[in-house]
Amino acid sequence: MGFGGRYKVRSRVYEPGGKTPYRISRSKIDLFQECPRCFWLDQRFGVGRPDMPAFSLNVAVDELLKREFDVHRVNGTPHPLMKAYGLDAVPFSHTKLELWRDALRNGIEYLHPETNLSVRGGIDDVWVTPQNELLIVDYKATSKRKEIELYDHYKRQVEVYQWLFRKNGFKVSDTAYFVYVNGNAGAPAFDGKLEFDAELIAHKGDDSWIEGTLRKIKDVLEGDDIPAVGECDYCPYREAAGKTLYAKMKKPKKLPGSKMIKHEKASESTGSLF
Ligand code: SF4
Numbered sequence: 001m002g003f004g005g006r007y008k009v010r011s012r013v014y015e016p017g018g019k020t021p022y023r024i025s026r027s028k029i030d031l032f033q034e035c036p037r038c039f040w041l042d043q044r045f046g047v048g049r050p051d052m053p054a055f056s057l058n059v060a061v062d063e064l065l066k067r068e069f070d071v072h073r074v075n076g077t078p079h080p081l082m083k084a085y086g087l088d089a090v091p092f093s094h095t096k097l098e099l100w101r102d103a104l105r106n107g108i109e110y111l112h113p114e115t116n117l118s119v120r121g122g123i124d125d126v127w128v129t130p131q132n133e134l135l136i137v138d139y140k141a142t143s144k145r146k147e148i149e150l151y152d153h154y155k156r157q158v159e160v161y162q163w164l165f166r167k168n169g170f171k172v173s174d175t176a177y178f179v180y181v182n183g184n185a186g187a188p189a190f191d192g193k194l195e196f197d198a199e200l201i202a203h204k205g206d207d208s209w210i211e212g213t214l215r216k217i218k219d220v221l222e223g224d225d226i227p228a229v230g231e232c233d234y235c236p237y238r239e240a241a242g243k244t245l246y247a248k249m250k251k252p253k254k255l256p257g258s259k260m261i262k263h264e265k266a267s268e269s270t271g272s273l274f
Contacts, residue, residue, distance in 0.1 A: 010046030026121030035230025143183035163207035
């Protein structure tokens with residue numbers, strides 16, 4: 001039995017011992033942090049997690065924020081949010097900005113010589129201070145009544161961008177910013193519009209974990225040992241589902257008008273479940 005639906009196993013995977021630099025995105029580093037086993041299945045065998053549907057409202061908010069900050073980039077002026085938070089900076093102009101923002105195909109990239117891993121990540125924005133220090137910026141959209149908290153994977157995300165810009169020769173501030181817009185779900189009515197409050201949240205980044213993580217990633221990519229699992233409910237689920245199907249398929253079947261037969265290929269049929 002093959003995979004149903006649109007799920008596909010990728011054919012482009014990491015080849016152990018290969019000499020060509022291997023491109024790895026920021027989100028795959030995050031996958032490794034989350035669960036080395038899922039990362040290994042994805043990168044060594046092309047068995048990635050199924051794609052999630054795109055959150056089109058978030059995509060729209062990102063796009064509108066980009067446009068809004070781009071107006072100030074062209075004019076060399078601070079955005080009102082920067083003024084409101086007393087931040088002395090303007091959006092940074094650079095010929096490669098659109099490449100850096102292209103998370104799917106490009107992003108900012110650095111070849112880490114020790115591991116031969118070419119790390120890349122697509123940024124939302126970058127601002128610059130009068131001292132020529134870059135501030136890495138990420139846009140986030142949510143709708144919450146509680147105080148907004150920064151998840152660890154958000155922090156790791158901007159820390160990888162800080163590291164990438166430093167490795168590309170830029171002076172980068174330790175402080176990164178999240179432009180957080182919060183949809184007001186408490187409004188009396190929808191009236192065809194959703195209103196957002198915008199906040200600027202600072203995070204003091206620390207990129208010292210990145211190179212050690214790249215070494216661990218390299219070891220996992222080169223190795224044949226099945227790495228440890230992270231913490232999620234899918235592995236116990238897959239195991240339970242696989243064992244149940246395997247047990248069912250192993251049971252002798254009686255076909256109408258025939259003798260009992262054994263399902264000899266049961267183990268092959270369930271191989272994809274573990
Ligand atoms: S624990 Fe979750 S994330 Fe890790 S391999 Fe299993 S399914 Fe993947």
